[in-house]
Amino acid sequence: MTDCAVILAGGQANRMGGGDKGRLVLGNQSLIERVIDRISPQVGPVVLNANGDLSRFDDLGLPVVADSIGDFPGPLAGVLAGMDWAAEQGYEWLISVAADTPFFPLDLAERLAEHDTPVVLAATPDPKRGRLPQPTFGRWRVALRHDLRAALNDGVRKIRQWTQSQGETLVIFDEGDFFNINTPEDLAWAERHLK
Incomplete structure (x- = not known):
């Protein structure tokens, strides 16, 4: 069975002045529409996490x-919401992607699925640290949701x-691959990149 996916759009977008960052327009489409178009061919059903x-x-x-955990605890709560939804749909694995990252790889899900450890995260090369995790892009075993809920409730x-x-x-x-749009300058760079 193909994995399902969650698009994480539950953040507060403080650096962009608030609102739904995924609704920013890049080219002729919103960021979130671009993310939907990019992930949909790679997976089965897709759910959006928002608040x-x-x-x-x-x-x-x-x-x-x-999110089922209050006070905007961050992306892990969005992953948990996606896991709970995936469990209801009968899926064992969930792919997560961020709503503000429109250029992620077209083979993301396939490459993450080559590994069957409980959590598989995307990463990029980093000259100082060797590799830089991109933790909102991952593959998560849905059965971990109870452990994740407990961790979030414990303050993780x-x-x-x-x-x-x-x-x-x-x-x-x-x-x-994981350029994300946090500021108006980032959006301007993405516009240039698109052209």
Whole structure:
């Protein structure tokens, strides 16, 4: 069975002045539409993780799930929401991608699925540290959701703090594959890159 996927769009976008960062337009499409178009051919069903009024995403035609842990605990809560949804759909594995990263690899899911450790994260080369994890891009065994929920309830917020305890595997991709848009300058760079 193909994996399912969650698009993480639950952040507060503080560096962009708030609002839904995924709704920023790049070229003729919003970032989130680009992410949907990029991940959909790689997986089975896709769910969106967001918070607040979920009906604002009705136009995308995807199911939307909110964090089950309050106070914006970060991307791990979005992964947990995706895991819970995946379990309801009968899936064993979940791929996660970020709504603000429009150029991630077209073979992301395939390459992550080559490893069957409980958590597999994307990473890029880093001249100083050797490799730089991209922890919002991963493949997660859905059965870990109870452990993840307990960790979040215990105050864990950093993704790697939890994934390393699960015996993560890092898969190296190209350096520019996970350029994410956090500032107006990033969006301007992405516009130039698109052309």
